[in-house]
Amino acid sequence: MKTFDAIIIGAGQAGPSLAERLSQAGQTVCVVERKFFGGTCVNTGCMPTKALVASAYAAHLARRGADFGVVTGDVRIDMKAVAARAHKVTTDARSGVENWLRGMKTVTVMTGHARFQNATTLQIGDELISAPKIFLNVGGRASVPPVPGLTDVPYLTNSSIVTLDRVPEHLVILGGSYIGLEFAQMYRRFGAQVTVVEKGAHLVAREDVDISEAIRRILEDEGISVRTGVDINGVSHGGDGITVRLSGSEVTGSDLLVATGRRPNTDDLGLDQTGVKLDARGYIEVGDDLQTSVPGIWAMGDCNGRGAFTHTAFNDFEIIAANLLDGENRKVSDRILGYALYIDPPLGRVGMGEAEAEKAGHRVLVSTRPMTRVGRAVEKGETKGFMKVVVDADSRKILGAAILGTGGDEAIHGVLDMMNAGVTFDVLQWAVPIHPTVSELWPTVLKGLKPA
Numbered sequence: 001m002k003t004f005d006a007i008i009i010g011a012g013q014a015g016p017s018l019a020e021r022l023s024q025a026g027q028t029v030c031v032v033e034r035k036f037f038g039g040t041c042v043n044t045g046c047m048p049t050k051a052l053v054a055s056a057y058a059a060h061l062a063r064r065g066a067d068f069g070v071v072t073g074d075v076r077i078d079m080k081a082v083a084a085r086a087h088k089v090t091t092d093a094r095s096g097v098e099n100w101l102r103g104m105k106t107v108t109v110m111t112g113h114a115r116f117q118n119a120t121t122l123q124i125g126d127e128l129i130s131a132p133k134i135f136l137n138v139g140g141r142a143s144v145p146p147v148p149g150l151t152d153v154p155y156l157t158n159s160s161i162v163t164l165d166r167v168p169e170h171l172v173i174l175g176g177s178y179i180g181l182e183f184a185q186m187y188r189r190f191g192a193q194v195t196v197v198e199k200g201a202h203l204v205a206r207e208d209v210d211i212s213e214a215i216r217r218i219l220e221d222e223g224i225s226v227r228t229g230v231d232i233n234g235v236s237h238g239g240d241g242i243t244v245r246l247s248g249s250e251v252t253g254s255d256l257l258v259a260t261g262r263r264p265n266t267d268d269l270g271l272d273q274t275g276v277k278l279d280a281r282g283y284i285e286v287g288d289d290l291q292t293s294v295p296g297i298w299a300m301g302d303c304n305g306r307g308a309f310t311h312t313a314f315n316d317f318e319i320i321a322a323n324l325l326d327g328e329n330r331k332v333s334d335r336i337l338g339y340a341l342y343i344d345p346p347l348g349r350v351g352m353g354e355a356e357a358e359k360a361g362h363r364v365l366v367s368t369r370p371m372t373r374v375g376r377a378v379e380k381g382e383t384k385g386f387m388k389v390v391v392d393a394d395s396r397k398i399l400g401a402a403i404l405g406t407g408g409d410e411a412i413h414g415v416l417d418m419m420n421a422g423v424t425f426d427v428l429q430w431a432v433p434i435h436p437t438v439s440e441l442w443p444t445v446l447k448g449l450k451p452a
């Protein structure tokens with residue numbers, strides 16, 4: 001048995017950075033990865049999808065050439081080249097993570113599936129390794145809903161669709177949230193017919209209804225068919241393709257993408273040998289310092305259910321490193337959540353939505369502004385969407401904001417930083433932002449605050 005000061009299971013978005021910090025502190029570390037270095041984000045998530053989104057945007061802009069006085073010919077998609085570009089973005093990053101890890105002094109890299117034997121010992125193939133500190137960064141995978149017939153048809157998930165080098169004739173997508181909508185718009189722009197089937201009443205259900213309805217209009221304007229509030233009764237495969245049976249109707253496509261959420265990779269870790277507690281959905285229960293129910297075992301990233309983004313996984317690493325190595329007392333509950341949905345225009349979000357703020361009991365002030373009244377958007381010819389801010393009338397603190405609009409993924413950070421600074425909205429109202437930008441409208445939007 002080999003022993004180390006620390007073992008990290010999974011080379012996702014938190015593990016490698018933690019390995020580097022522990023190594024710099026002189027500790028011996030073993031990092032175990034069973035598949036691709038870099039995990040979901042690098043291999044089947046953010047990086048390939050955002051590379052594909054970039055190709056789809058280029059196609060869209062090329063088709064709109066005349067709007068800008070640019071003469072283009074027939075726009076065609078070379079899907080093999082599109083896929084090769086995304087693949088290179090992924091493989092460059094993947095090998096970057098692996099080389100980085102292998103170059104760390106005092107870090108041993110093992111490949112294979114790790115499984116607990118007890119709370120301090122893991123088995124990888126025929127080898128046993130042990131450490132007093134174990135960090136789990138095992139991530140998650142696509143969850144497949146129990147729809148009758150689904151497992152008998154050839155469906156795609158995020159893992160298989162990112163390597164597709166052909167354009168489906170008609171892509172039917174189960175699930176109208178992040179994954180479903182990013183692929184829906186991208187494949188529509190690559191030339192596929194696309195139908196999104198969402199069982200909930202609204203797309204991206206966690207957003208305010210005005211945002212979700214605006215997203216729906218943006219997608220429908222591009223020719224994407226959106227079906228919400230439908231029961232999915234079954235799936236079958238025949239000569240015409242794959243048929244999804246809905247309440248009262250059906251839709252048949254050439255390909256089916258399942259984008260109905262994720263599940264944590266905690267079912268095959270041997271956690272029952274450790275006493276580490278899981279919640280009802282299989283996520284590892286952690287305290288505010290990310291330690292599990294067993295002292296000496298921590299869980300970071302998607303597997304702990306406290307975040308589902310690359311930046312939340314990375315922040316988990318930062319919290320653990322700060323507390324263990326820098327004498328700090330950082331907490332997950334102090335995190336203000338921001339995120340973006342990478343359709344075009346993107347949705348940049350931070351904090352609470354209006355409905356969530358009201359539900360939480362705040363006396364809410366709200367202001368919105370359409371992108372048609374944002375100079376930067378008009379100049380760029382990208383005027384879909386709107387900006388929205390939600391403020392607490394009593395404390396004058398910003399509770400949350402959204403920009404569904406061009407540059408929204410970047411411009412939201414002005415508000416995100418204000419919220420982290422803990423200041424009232426007056427500070428942002430008196431800032432002097434750069435012209436012409438989307439961000440420059442925040443002081444104006446704040447002047448329009450009214451009771452919700």
Ligand SMILES: Cc1cc2nc3c(=O)[nH]c(=O)nc-3n(C[C@H](O)[C@H](O)[C@H](O)COP(=O)(O)OP(=O)(O)OC[C@H]3O[C@@H](n4cnc5c(N)ncnc54)[C@H](O)[C@@H]3O)c2cc1C
Pocket residue numbers: 009010011012013014015032033034035036037038039040041042044045046047049050112113114115137138139140158179265268269300301302303307308309310311312313342
């Ligand atoms: C299609 C898609 C698009 C996304 N886009 C974005 C985006 O734009 N922005 C964003 O912030 N987030 C995005 N996400 C979410 C983001 O990818 C995840 O939140 C992030 O990757 C989580 O990182 P992690 O470190 O928790 O786990 P992961 O990155 O999943 O890494 C876990 C690693 O652990 C390994 N592993 C698991 N079990 C074992 C075991 N027993 N032994 C050894 N190794 C093991 C796995 O092989 C994997 O490499 C996207 C996700 C998907 C699916």
Ligand SMILES: NC(=O)c1ccc[n+]([C@@H]2O[C@H](COP(=O)([O-])OP(=O)(O)OC[C@H]3O[C@@H](n4cnc5c(N)ncnc54)[C@H](O)[C@@H]3O)[C@@H](O)[C@H]2O)c1
Pocket residue numbers: 145147174175176177178179180182197198199200204205232259260261262308309339340341342
């Ligand atoms: N831009 C980003 O940051 C980004 C992009 C992609 C994915 N992600 C991450 O990946 C995670 C998973 O994304 P996701 O979109 O798969 O999941 P999600 O949990 O956000 O949404 C799943 C959707 O599928 C619907 N659904 C569930 N069962 C269904 C069924 N049988 N038929 C039809 N619809 C059904 C749900 O109502 C829900 O709207 C997210 O939590 C997110 O954190 C992030």
